[in-house]
Amino acid sequence: MAVFTAIGDAELRRWLADYSLGDVLSFEGIASGIENSNFFLTTTAGAYVLTIFEKLAAHELPYYLELMRHLASHRVPVPDPIPRRDGALFGLLAGKPASIVTRLAGRAQLAPDARHCTEVGTMLARAHLAGRDFALAQPNLRSLDWWLSVAPALHTHLSPAERRLLDAELATQQAFFASADYARLPGGPCHCDLFRDNALFVEDDHAPPRLGGFFDYYFAGNDKWLFDLAVTANDWCIDLANGALDAVRLDALLRAYQAVRPATTDEARHWPTMLRAAALRFWVSRLYDFHRPRAAALLTPHDPGHFERILRERIAHPPTRPLTA
Ligand SMILES: Nc1ncnc2c1ncn2[C@@H]1O[C@H](COP(=O)(O)OP(=O)(O)OP(=O)(O)O)[C@@H](O)[C@H]1O
Numbered sequence: 001m002a003v004f005t006a007i008g009d010a011e012l013r014r015w016l017a018d019y020s021l022g023d024v025l026s027f028e029g030i031a032s033g034i035e036n037s038n039f040f041l042t043t044t045a046g047a048y049v050l051t052i053f054e055k056l057a058a059h060e061l062p063y064y065l066e067l068m069r070h071l072a073s074h075r076v077p078v079p080d081p082i083p084r085r086d087g088a089l090f091g092l093l094a095g096k097p098a099s100i101v102t103r104l105a106g107r108a109q110l111a112p113d114a115r116h117c118t119e120v121g122t123m124l125a126r127a128h129l130a131g132r133d134f135a136l137a138q139p140n141l142r143s144l145d146w147w148l149s150v151a152p153a154l155h156t157h158l159s160p161a162e163r164r165l166l167d168a169e170l171a172t173q174q175a176f177f178a179s180a181d182y183a184r185l186p187g188g189p190c191h192c193d194l195f196r197d198n199a200l201f202v203e204d205d206h207a208p209p210r211l212g213g214f215f216d217y218y219f220a221g222n223d224k225w226l227f228d229l230a231v232t233a234n235d236w237c238i239d240l241a242n243g244a245l246d247a248v249r250l251d252a253l254l255r256a257y258q259a260v261r262p263a264t265t266d267e268a269r270h271w272p273t274m275l276r277a278a279a280l281r282f283w284v285s286r287l288y289d290f291h292r293p294r295a296a297a298l299l300t301p302h303d304p305g306h307f308e309r310i311l312r313e314r315i316a317h318p319p320t321r322p323l324t325a
């Protein structure tokens with residue numbers, strides 16, 4: 001159950017007085033999710049999601065909420081934060097920052113096929129281009145500097161073989177990130193966590209699946225667009241059992257993405273290394289989450305072994321169909 005903070009009826013109504021959203025028709029906790037308390041809220045004005053931020057502090061929210069607002073205003077389907085009467089995109093509820101965003105249509109598709117990957121590729125490229133004139137900037141806080149900072153604490157939990165893999169890959173990525181080629185890679189605001197469970201699709205038997213939108217922008221940051229694409233490919237276009245890339249889904253993702261934003265020559269050349277960087281990112285964060293003492297030990301952390309397998313797989317078998325510029 002991922003409602004960490006319960007909200008009473010009277011408290012909700014008091015809080016909603018700061019919004020122009022009409023009367024409450026329904027309000028229910030959302031069971032999934034591990035970071036925040038989320039609720040579906042329906043009012044006479046529409047359907048929304050209310051999020052109480054359990055970890056992020058108020059000063060950390062503007063980048064994420066303003067980015068979602070910016071993308072939504074460029075017709076990228078993402079939750080659009082609803083301003084309060086005073087214009088603020090969040091307020092305090094039960095002593096924690098909280099916001100209301102529009103509810104996207106659809107359901108998560110955890111077994112995507114090429115059609116879903118095409119939808120995701122098109123919209124990811126559109127989101128990248130739409131982010132170009134976003135005024136705020138914040139680096140991806142889960143990038144190389146963070147991997148390097150937590151690696152020493154992870155060492156004690158790793159086998160000698162895992163330690164060798166971690167150290168060797170960190171060295172590879174440090175050299176890559178320091179290169180002139182890397183500096184030339186284009187970038188901007190990125191989702192940085194676009195997994196299957198962070199997109200919704202409207203599906204019925206009579207029409208191709210249609211993307212309802214991307215959500216969970218709370219790991220977003222400015223990064224290389226190629227990194228975002230690699231994170232996405234490493235989740236949407238793999239055989240979950242062994243981490244191997246699925247040629248059909250990968251092809252669909254890359255074609256659709258590049259129909260909107262063609263890759264540069266540098267991006268094409270460094271695609272295999274970026275797929276490794278994206279795998280390392282989640283191996284490190286999952287190790288970190290797995291081994292750090294958790295106050296709320298109610299929730300099962302994600303399996304780090306999954307991304308260790310993906311990383312080994314990307315090293316042993318770089319993609320046979322590289323990005324073409
Ligand atoms: N704007 C939205 N529109 C429709 N459904 C949403 C929206 N935001 C969240 N949801 C639903 O709420 C669920 C929980 O949200 P989410 O995954 O963002 O949880 P979280 O705890 O904030 O993050 P995490 O994924 O890191 O655990 C999602 O699986 C999705 O079904």
Ligand SMILES: N[C@@H](CCO)C(=O)O
Nearest residue numbers: 193195282285286302
């Ligand atoms: N997508 C991340 C969880 C953070 O949202 C993972 O699978 O490790």
